[in-house]
Structure formats: C-alpha cells, structure tokens
Amino acid sequence: SKARVVVVGGGIGGATAAKYLAVSAPTIEITLVEPKPNYTTCFFSNLYLTGLCSLESLTHGYETLAQRHGINVIHDSVAAVDPVAKTVGLKSGPKLPYDRVVVAPGITFNYDAIAGYDEAATQVIPHAWNAGPQTQLLRRQLESMEDGGVFVLVAPPNPFRCPPAPYERASLVAYYFKQHKPRSRILILDAKDSFNAQDLFLDAWERHYRGMIEWLPAQFTGGIKAIDVKERSVETASETFKAAVANVIPPQMAGQFAQQNGLVDQSGWCPIDPITFESKLQPGTHVVGDASSAGDMPKSAFVANSQAKACAFAIAAALTGSERQSPHLFNTCYTFLSPDDAVSNAVSFKPVAGTIKIVDNFGSQVQESAETRHRTAREAQSWYTAFTRDTFG
Ligand code: FAD
Numbered sequence: 001s002k003a004r005v006v007v008v009g010g011g012i013g014g015a016t017a018a019k020y021l022a023v024s025a026p027t028i029e030i031t032l033v034e035p036k037p038n039y040t041t042c043f044f045s046n047l048y049l050t051g052l053c054s055l056e057s058l059t060h061g062y063e064t065l066a067q068r069h070g071i072n073v074i075h076d077s078v079a080a081v082d083p084v085a086k087t088v089g090l091k092s093g094p095k096l097p098y099d100r101v102v103v104a105p106g107i108t109f110n111y112d113a114i115a116g117y118d119e120a121a122t123q124v125i126p127h128a129w130n131a132g133p134q135t136q137l138l139r140r141q142l143e144s145m146e147d148g149g150v151f152v153l154v155a156p157p158n159p160f161r162c163p164p165a166p167y168e169r170a171s172l173v174a175y176y177f178k179q180h181k182p183r184s185r186i187l188i189l190d191a192k193d194s195f196n197a198q199d200l201f202l203d204a205w206e207r208h209y210r211g212m213i214e215w216l217p218a219q220f221t222g223g224i225k226a227i228d229v230k231e232r233s234v235e236t237a238s239e240t241f242k243a244a245v246a247n248v249i250p251p252q253m254a255g256q257f258a259q260q261n262g263l264v265d266q267s268g269w270c271p272i273d274p275i276t277f278e279s280k281l282q283p284g285t286h287v288v289g290d291a292s293s294a295g296d297m298p299k300s301a302f303v304a305n306s307q308a309k310a311c312a313f314a315i316a317a318a319l320t321g322s323e324r325q326s327p328h329l330f331n332t333c334y335t336f337l338s339p340d341d342a343v344s345n346a347v348s349f350k351p352v353a354g355t356i357k358i359v360d361n362f363g364s365q366v367q368e369s370a371e372t373r374h375r376t377a378r379e380a381q382s383w384y385t386a387f388t389r390d391t392f393g
Contacts, residue, residue: 002027002028002029003027003028003029003099003100003319003320004028004029004030004031004096004097004098004099005018005021005028005029005030005031005098005099005100005101005102005315005319006030006031006033006078006088006096006098006101006102007021007030007031007032007033007101007102007104008033008078008081008088008101008102008103008104008105008257009033009034009078009103009104009105009106009255009257009289010032010033010034010036010039010062010073011034011039011104011105011106011289011304012041012104012289012301012304012305012308012391013102013104013106013288013289013290013291013304013305013307013308014032014034014102014104014288014289014308015032015039015062015065015308015391015392016288016304016305016308016309016312016390016391017102017104017286017288017308017309017311017312018030018032018065018069018071018102019065019069019071019312019391019392020308020309020312020313021312021315021316022065022069022070022071023069024312024313024316025315025316025319025320025322026070027320028315028316028319028320029072030070030071030072031071031072031073031074031096032062032065032071032072032073032074033074033076033077033078033088033090033096034062034073034074034075035075035076035077036075037061037062037075038059038060038061038062039059039060039061039062039392040055040058040059040060040131040132040135041058041059041060041131041301041384041388042129042130042131042161042162042165042301043162043300043301043384044057044058044384045058045128045131045135046165046168046169046172046336047172047336047339048131048135048139049128049135049138049139049142049169049172049173050139050142050172050173050175050176051139051176052172052339055131055132055135055136058131060388060391060392061392062392064392064393065392068393074090076090076091076092077090077091078090078091078257079091080260080261081101081103081261081282081285082095083282083283083284083285086098086099086101086284088101098284099284099319100284100285100286100315100318100319101284101285101286102285102286102287102288102308102311102312102315103257103258103261103263103270103279103285103286103287103288103291104287104288104289104291104304104308105254105255105256105257105258105289105291106130106161106255106289106290106291107129107160107161107252107253107254107255107290107291107299108252108253108254108255108256108259109127109129109250109251109252109253110250110251110252110253110268111250113250113251114154114224114225114226114227114248114250114251115225115226115227116226116227116228116229117226117227117229117248117250121227121229121248122134123137124229124232125227125229125232125246125247125248126138126141126247126248127247127248127249127250128247128249129161129249129250129252138245138247141245142173142176142245145181145184145244145245146181146244147180147181147182147183147184148181148183148184149181149184149185149243149244149245150184150185150186150187150241150242150243150244151173151177151184151185151186151187151243151244151245151246151247152186152187152188152189152234152241152243152245152246152247153166153169153170153173153186153187153188153189153246153247153249154189154190154191154224154227154234154246154247154248154249154250155167155188155189155190155191155192155195155249156191156249156250156251156252157191157192157251158192159252159269159298159299160249160251160252160299161252161290161299161300162298162299162300162301162333163195163196163298163299164195164196164197164201164333164335165335166188166195166249167188167195167196167197167198167201167335168335168336168337169247170186170188170201170205170213170215171201171204171205171208171209171213171336171337171338172336172338172339173186174186174205174208174209174212174213175208175209175338175339177212178208178209178212184212184244185211185212185213185214186212186213186214187214187216187241187243188213188214188215188216189216189221189224189234189236189241190215190216190217190218191218191223191224191251192217192218193217193218193219194217197335197343197345197363199366200335200337200343200364200366201337203366204337204338204341208337208338208341216236220238221236221237221238221239222236222237222238223236223237224236225237227246227248228240232244232245232246233246234246234248252290253268253269254268254269254270254287254290254291254292255290255291258270258287258291261282262281262282263279263281263282263285263287263291264281265281265293267293269291269292269293270287270291270292270293271293272286272287272288272292272293272294274294274295274351274352274354274355274356275310275314275326275327275351276310276311276314276315276318277292277307277310277311277314278314286311286314286315288304288307288308288311289303289304289307289308290304292307294307294356295349295355295356295357296349296355296356296357296358297329297331297349297356298331298333300331300333301387302330302331302332302333302387303329303330303331305387305390305391306328306329306330306331307329309327310327310328310329313325313327314327326350326351327350327351328348328350329348329349329350329351329356330346330347330348330349331345331346331347331349332344332345332346332347332383333345334376334379334380334383336377336380337373339377340373340374340377341370341373341374341377342373342376342377342379342380343363343364343368343373343376344363344364344376344379344380345361345362345363345364346360346361346362346363347360347361347362348360364376
C-alpha cells in the first residue's frame with residue numbers, strides 16, 4: 001500500500017512540506033490538516049495595518065494544493081498524535097494512520113509572563129502577531145485614535161516570530177501617523193536591550209520620522225511588569241505608561257499542539273535533527289517552522305519554507321528509498337522602513353555538529369542610496385508573489 005504522510009498545520013511550513021512531498025514523491029499519499037479555510041500571511045500584514053494593502057491580497061486558499069497537487073486537505077484541528085499507533089486524531093473524531101507526520105503549528109503566547117494580559121485581553125489590546133482578526137482590530141484602533149495620541153508597542157524577548165517585525169510595525173505606523181495624525185507618537189517598550197538590524201532602523205527613524213518614535217530598552221525601564229487593560233496602560237519596573245492605542249506582543253513558544261504532544265523541551269521549542277527535521281523527542285514526527293528549535297535560523301516564513309523543503313526531501317528519501325541530499329537552508333527577509341524604503345537580509349545556513357549554523361550573511365547597509373532602497377521595496381513585492389506561489393500554488 002501507499003506510504004502515508006500527515007501534515008499538521010497549513011501555514012507556511014505545513015503547506016510547503018505538503019506541496020514539496022507531492023512534487024518530489026507522487027507515490028506518497030499526503031493529507032494536510034488545517035482548521036482555517038484560508039491562510040492570511042503575517043508577512044506584509046504591517047502594510048495592511050497601516051492602510052497600504054488589503055487583507056484579501058494577503059489571503060490564500062488551499063484549492064491549488066488539493067487540485068493540482070492531489071493533496072487531501074482536511075479542514076479540522078488535530079487533537080493529538082499517537083506516535084506508537086502512528087495515528088493522528090482529528091478533533092471531529094477520525095484517526096488518520098501515518099508513516100511520517102510533519103508538525104508545523106506555529107507559535108503560541110506565554111500569557112503567564114505578563115500580569116494582566118491574557119487571551120481575553122487580546123480582544124481589547126491586540127497582539128496582532130497572527131494575521132487576520134487581530135490585525136484588523138489593531139488597524140481599527142489606529143484609525144479611530146485621535147491625533148496627538150501615543151501608540152505603545154510592547155516588544156517581546158528572544159526568540160520570537162520574525163525578529164525585525166515589531167520595528168517594521170513601528171516604522172509603518174509612524175508613516176501612517178505622519179500622513180494622517182502628525183502630532184501622534186510611538187513608544188516602544190522592549191523586553192530586550194537591543195534588536196535586529198537596530199542601526200538600519202535608528203537611521204531610518206531619524207531620516208523619516210524624527211522625534212516620533214521612542215525606543216526604551218529593558219535596562220532603562222527595568223522590564224515589562226503588567227498590563228492594565230481598563231486603563232490601557234503598561235507598567236514597567238520604573239514607570240507606568242498610558243497608551244491611546246496599545247499593542248502587546250507577548251513572549252512566545254512553540255504552538256500549543258507541540259506543547260501538548262511531547263514535542264517541546266525546557267526551552268518551550270521543539271528540538272529537531274538539523275538534516276531531516278525529525279523530532280529529537282519523538283521518532284517518526286518531524287517539526288518545521290516557528291515551532292522548531294533550529295540553531296541559528298530565525299523564525300520567519302522564508303525559514304519555515306526552507307526547512308519544509310529539506311524535511312520533505314528527507315521524508316521522500318526515507319519512504320521511497322531515493323537518494324538523500326544534504327539540505328541547503330536559507331532565509332531572506334525584506335523589511336519596510338517606509339513604503340519605498342526597504343532593506344533586505346539574505347543568510348545561508350548548514351547543519352553542523354547536530355545544530356544549524358550561519359554560513360553567509362549579506363544585508364543592506366546604513367549608507368545606501370534612496371534608489372537602492374526603492375529597488376529593494378519593489379523586490380519585496382515580487383518576492384511576496386513568488387513566495388506565496390511557491391508555498392500555496
Ligand atoms: P504559521 O504560518 O503560523 O502556521 C501554523 C498553522 O498551523 C496555522 O495555520 C494554524 O491554524 C495551524 N494549526 C495550529 N494548530 C493546529 C492543530 N492542532 N491542527 C491543525 N492545524 C493547526 N516572515 C518572513 O519570512 N518575512 C517577513 O517579512 C515576515 N514578516 C512578518 C511580519 C509580522 C508582523 C509577523 C507577525 C510575522 C512575520 N513573518 C515574516 C514571520 C512568519 O509569518 C512566520 O515565521 C511563519 O508564519 C511561520 O510559519 P509556520 O508554518 O511555522 O506557522
């Protein structure tokens with residue numbers, strides 16, 4: 001009988017794994033389980049947040065994966081994986097047998113870390129760190145905010161999904177304020193003392209948004225202590241800051257499914273073999289994307305896609321007896337500082353001694369012409385189209 005692979009989660013990691021298994025091993029029967037009928041990308045959601053694109057343009061269906069690639073797409077949640085019986089149990093009841101299972105549940109939030117902030121509070125003070133209703137809520141709040149208000153953004157500790165994204169968000173919100181609410185300000189309360197591409201951001205904030213964005217590191221505030229949802233204020237060790245609009249991005253860990261199925265270690269993330277992405281805790285189960293603990297690789301959509309390809313080729317080799325290749329792993333991140341000032345960072349990685357290390361790292365520099373930055377912004381748009389087609393098309 002045919003070998004069977006079940007993929008848990010139809011985000012970037014899961015969709016890519018399913019597609020590349022289908023493409024590289026047509027004899028394998030592939031099932032993709034995802035509760036949502038459509039996927040809205042987090043990448044480019046800061047553009048939606050600030051009125052620069054529609055949510056529809058960020059939303060992708062599963063029709064092509066099902067119809068062109070013959071993947072059995074089931075819209076349901078996976079309740080549990082039984083690694084002994086080798087079945088995956090759906091929330092609605094049925095159990096699906098598998099030879100290998102790929103788990104890509106993304107992230108969940110550690111609400112225990114900030115007093116006063118929990119799942120219910122996200123309906124008043126959004127995290128907007130999963131794209132969709134949360135992003136819409138934050139956009140409405142920014143739109144209805146009066147000119148002169150303070151937007152307070154609480155940035156999370158490492159590691160978290162997309163290291164430059166909180167600061168890209170601050171940049172694009174500043175761009176929006178500059179057009180529509182020029183007396184408004186942005187305050188970033190950070191759980192860290194430094195952040196990704198800090199020199200590029202600080203340079204851009206000075207050039208585009210002088211005096212509008214203030215960044216307070218943990219060493220200045222003493223750290224984030226509590227959120228008062230009613231007052232819309234953020235309490236730090238030294239001071240309490242009141243917001244007109246607040247955005248709290250909590251500390252993160254591997255998606256709930258990984259937490260509940262014995263796939264995480266003490267770090268809160270899933271340890272994996274750096275070549276096959278097979279779980280170090282559960283044979284036969286592979287973990288890709290944000291949930292995985294993958295050495296130097298950051299948590300990005302590009303990385304989830306790159307890991308998923310490596311994982312798909314390793315599973316195809318194992319199940320069909322074809323030749324196994326050593327994976328090439330990449331990340332390219334595009335970040336908008338304004339709609340036509342973007343920077344990029346391209347990194348390659350390889351498995352070394354049980355973990356994953358950076359091989360090469362090329363990134364934008366502070367001293368670049370406006371023309372170069374403009375070109376990078378156009379490249380980002382092309383990347384979006386090509387990348388989502390690679391994943392869902
Ligand atoms: P996700 O894409 O979150 O997918 C997880 C999926 O699993 C979801 O669809 C969920 O419904 C499903 N799921 C969860 N539990 C279950 C279950 N029990 N059963 C079935 N399904 C389940 N990355 C970039 O590369 N470039 C960028 O420019 C970029 N910008 C970003 C900007 C922002 C504001 C944010 C927040 C993120 C950004 N990212 C970017 C990061 C990127 O979005 C994530 O790294 C990427 O989505 C990770 O993919 P994933 O497959 O691990 O998780």
